[in-house]
Amino acid sequence: MSDTGGKRLTVPKFSSFKPKASTSTPLDTKTSHDRKDEKDDKFKERRSRHLSNVLSVAEGVFFFDKKGDPLIRRYGGNDRSRVPMYRRGYRGRVLGSDGYLFIHGDGSYEQFSIRMPGEGSFSSRDRALFQPKVHRAKPKRIRLRNEPSGNLSHGVEEDFVPLSNLRRRHIEESQSSGDERPSYRSIEGKAKAHEFSDSDIDLDSDAQEDTGLDMDDPLKQRSIQLARKIKEHPENIEAWLELIRHQDVLLNAGQSLDREVTKAEVHSFAEIKTSMFESALAQAKKPEDEERLLLGLMLEGSKVWSTSKLDNRWEDVAKKHDSSFCLWKARVDNKLTSLSTFQYTDIKAMHINRLQAILKQDKVSGSPFPGHATNDSEVSRYEQMIFVFLRATRFTYAAGFREMAVAAWQALLDLNLQRPSNCDDVAKLQVLDSFRDFWEDEAPRIGEKGASGWRHYVQVNGTVDLPESQKDDSAIQGSRDVYRSWGATERLRATNARSPARATDDVLEDDPYRVVMFSDIEEFLFVIPSSAVPTVWKQLVDAFLLFCCLPPAFRASAWTEAAENDALITGSWSLFENDVLQKPNEPDVMDESKKTPTFKQDGSRLVASPDLLFAGPDWFSLFSGWTSTSKVLDGPVNLTLVTNAVRLLVSSKEFGELAEYSLSIEAVNEPNSIKKRAKALIKQDPANLKLYNAYALAEFVHGKSEVGFQVVASATGLISTPNNIRDILRKVALTNENDCISNRIFAIRYELQRGNVHSTQAAFEKALDSPACRSNPGLWRCYIRFSYARKQFRNKAKDVFLRGLRHCPWSKELALEAYTTLVNVMDEFELKSVFDTMLSKGLRIHVDMDDFIANHEKARADVSEASRTKRNRTGG
Structure with a gap:
């Protein structure tokens, strides 16, 4: 209250309010100094007892560990149950490091961190930088507002004693401000990553400097920076893509070894990214930018859209962007993985139509990856066709039409790499008609025994020896379980189908697909111009090797790299299949540092270097997939077919760079004939130093060079695997x-x-x-x-x-x-x-x-009847 009549109001004093004399107890007579001294004495007494106890049991607590923890590599740390309780002094600083190293906890691990000069060693910001998952309260945004003129400051002195706590009232007022974020208990649900808005973008730099806006949240700051960049330059597609990629960083910000991102979070972020892609598409001007954005949009849309909506969107994209390879491939992959709409004939037609469309396009995609401009280069055209052909044949093979896929590759290799010289200047239709005669004559084809190629066939006017007739195994795999028997029999028929049959072969009459006619594979084939063959032949050979699930020899094209990453193309992991059938690998006490590394691994992408082409059992090998389990049964084809095909190609000088790979695969298929094959190759090209090196390595691997083995063993012993x-x-x-x-x-x-x-x-x-x-x-x-x-x-x-x-x-x-x-x-x-x-x-x-089931039941009934008859006769 204020003054009244110029007189200050005072509190009246009455004698009844006089305090009574207190009766103190003996405990209360002690002063604060006396209590402090007594406390110190008790502390010293406890400390002395503790030190005496420690000295008495020191021999039982401290010991020398000469063996170590054998499982430290598996779990990345010591067994905490065997470590005595302790507390680090000096707040985790490392002794002798001048304060620049300190130890901090990262979940269940303890790690070293480096503190730069001038930084606080124990600030919350330093700890946050070294922890992958830190739950900390986000700073509140403070905005200064001008107070209305009618409001008076609470600092004016009043003539009364306030009964409420000013500090508590201040906290309550600050908590009820309009800028408060929703609580985790609010109806808005789980706290989400901050979404940028115009208010965030409009914050000027001065305000940020004054308030220190979100200095502890670099992800949010990055979001604001990217949003501001897009607002200032909406035509910047790279900025849009960077912002969209930043959403993955935000999504994975809380991910760790102990927590995975939930499907709901993935769905929410997919909706956000879909909206961003659509906004960016409105600003795209270049076709390559549209391609990148559309590819990302359809990928994210597949996570949130219904199947019908996704199919309709793909139809629209296919009509407007028919020349884009990436969008075509993504659409085919979407069709492939949809069980409800998948049909073999539909996917096959999409590949055949693509091969025909590429020939008619004025400009084609120059790269299998998005964001590249189109061109009219013939090399780019046929590089793409080789890739589409590889996908088509791998799909056909996987669907069960194995002989058709293998025959298509035999035809394509003979048609383009063994083409007679008199067909170079002939129209493509005439070339195909001439090749039809070679195919239907059923002369040995590339990869088969005694094959010399289409070129040699024309040179000798077709006077070649016909291959020996083959016979399919028509046996039925017996089993008490009819379904198991059917599965085994079906697998046996599929194994027979890996080699295309001829009309003269003894095959099952009820199987119309075993004999592959030229009309069956004609729609797959295309003629590569002679001018483009010297450029694309390496990619064509690599594609054939990838079809056979073997490592490529050159990897000279980006299309080959894309094929290696294609889920439809890679396969035949017989070695990996055996690995997953091993006994349960429960933790044991074996010292894994002394365990021999596993060098044979399929599914790896290794460069075809000499030490990998001719590797022994103690080093990584390029041929460690199905060729190491069964060279006859486990691959898409018999390994002999591959060695014969590569050997025929190497016999031509224009494909001499394949000689080293040919010698290595010969060593895998027939190790005893390596000397004969190497001499033949060296005689053909005596100046090729790589052949001498390859032959020496092959002999070294199959010899008894103890010194070489010890050097390799000692070198591999130095290899260490990081704990993390x-x-x-x-x-x-x-x-x-x-x-x-x-x-x-x-x-x-x-x-x-x-x-x-x-x-x-x-x-x-x-x-x-x-x-x-x-x-x-x-x-x-x-x-x-x-x-x-x-x-x-x-x-x-x-x-x-x-x-x-x-x-x-x-x-x-x-x-x-x-x-x-x-x-x-x-x-x-x-x-x-x-x-x-x-x-x-x-x-x-x-x-x-x-x-099959009817015949199986009939056979069982006959056996049962025969047994019953035999018992009756015996009993009689």
């Missing part, structure tokens, strides 16, 4: 930019060797949830077998199979897992349903199941 390999995989190898099948296989293999069954299962799940691996049937098959081989996961193996079938409906090998690996866990209705699905989708079926 999982962290490197998560942050580097398995990011969106580097995610590919080979990296995922490495991650799974690492968990098989160093982790346990649960971490291996998690690695499989992450790999098959990735767009780069989701449509690869080989990886699904390995996961199915891994799950079935473990008792704790056996009940989930069928669910894994059904998931894989939805993503890879074209793969017959995957479907046959129901009749082999899972035949004991699937009932009769499910097994028949899988067969009906294969039949309805147009996949190749060699043996009709209904007839």
Whole structure:
């Protein structure tokens, strides 16, 4: 209150308010100094007792550990249950480091961190920088507002004593401000990443400097910077893409080894990115920019749109951007992975139509990756056609039409790399007509025994020896389980189908696909001009090797690199399939530092260097896939077909660069004939030093050079694996930019060797949830077998199979897992349903199941009747 009449009001004093004399107890008579002294004495007494106890048991607490923890490499740290409780002095500073090193906790690990000069050693900002997941309160944005003139300051002195706490009132007022963010208990749900707005962008630099706006949130600051950049330059497509990529950083900001991003979070961020892509498309002016944005839009849209909406959007994109290879491939991949709409004939037609469309286009895509301008180069045209042809044949092979796919490759190689010189200046239709005569004459084709090529056939006027007639194995694999028997028989027929038959061969009469006529493969073929062959022949050979699931020899084209990462193309991981069937890898006490490394690994992308082409058992080998398990049965073709084809190509001087690869694959297929093959190649090109080196390495590997072995062994012993390999995989190898099948296989293999069954299962799940691996049937098959081989996961193996079938409906090998690996866990209705699905989708079926079951039941009945008759006769 204020003054009244110029007189200050005072509080009256009465004698009744006089305080009474207090009666103190003896304890209260002690002063504060006395209590402090007594406290210090007690502390000193406890300290002296503690020191005496420590000295008495020192020998039992401290000891020398000469062996170490054998599992430190597996878990990345010491066993905390065996470490005595302790507390670091000097707040974690490292002794002798002048304060620039200190130890901080990162989850369950302790790590060293470096503090730069001038920085606070224990500030919250320093700790946040070294912790991958820090839960800290975000600073509030403070905005200064002018107070209305009518409001008076609370600092004016009043003539009363306030009964409320000013500090509490101040806190309550600040908490009720309009800038408060929603609580985690609010109806807005879980706290989300901050979404930038115009108010964030309009903040001037002076205000940011005055208030220190979000200095502890670099991700939010980056979002604001990118949003401001787009607002100032909306035509900057790179800025749009950078902002969209930044959403992945925001999504993964809270991810760690202990927490994965949820599907709801992925869906929410996909909606945000879809909206951003559509906004950026409105600003795109160049076709290559539209291609990049549309590709990202359709990829993110597939996560949030319905199937019908996605199909309609793809139809619109295909009409407006028919020349874009990336958009065509993405559309085909979308069709491939849709079980509800997939049909073999539809996907095959899309590839055939693409081959024909490329020939008619004025300008074609110059790269398999988005964002590149089109051109009218003939080399670019046929590079793309080779890639499409490779995808088409791998798809045809996977769907069960194996002989057709192999025959198409034989025809394409003979047509373009063994073409007679008199066909160089002839029209393409006439070249195909001439090649038709060679094919229908059934002379030995490239890769077959005694084949000399189309060129030699024309030179000798067709007077060549015909190949020997072959006979298919028509046996039926017997089993008490009719479905297991059908699955084994179907696999046997599929193995026979890897080699195209001729009209003179003894094959099953009820199989019209075994004999491949020229009309069956004509729509796949194309003639590469003689002027373009010297440029694209390496890519063509690499594509053939990739079709055979072998490593490429040159990797001279970006299209080859794209093919290696294509889930439809890669496959035949027989070695990896054996790895996932190993016994459960529970943690043990073995010292893994003394364990021999695993050098044989399929699915790896290694460069064809001499030490890998001719590697011994103690080093990485380029041919460590299906060629190391079975050279006859485990590959898409017999390895002899590949060696014959490569040997025929090397016989021509224009393909002499393939000689080193040819010698290496000969050493794998027939090690005893390496000397003969090497001499023939050196005689053909005596100045080729690479051949001498290759021959020397081949002899070294198959010899007994003990010194060389010791050098290699000592060198490999120096190789060390970092403890934080999982962290490197998560942050580097398995990011969106580097995610590919080979990296995922490495991650799974690492968990098989160093982790346990649960971490291996998690690695499989992450790999098959990735767009780069989701449509690869080989990886699904390995996961199915891994799950079935473990008792704790056996009940989930069928669910894994059904998931894989939805993503890879074209793969017959995957479907046959129901009749082999899972035949004991699937009932009769499910097994028949899988067969009906294969039949309805147009996949190749060699043996009709209904007839097979009827014959099987009849045979069992005959055997039972014969046994009954025999018993009756014996009893009589």
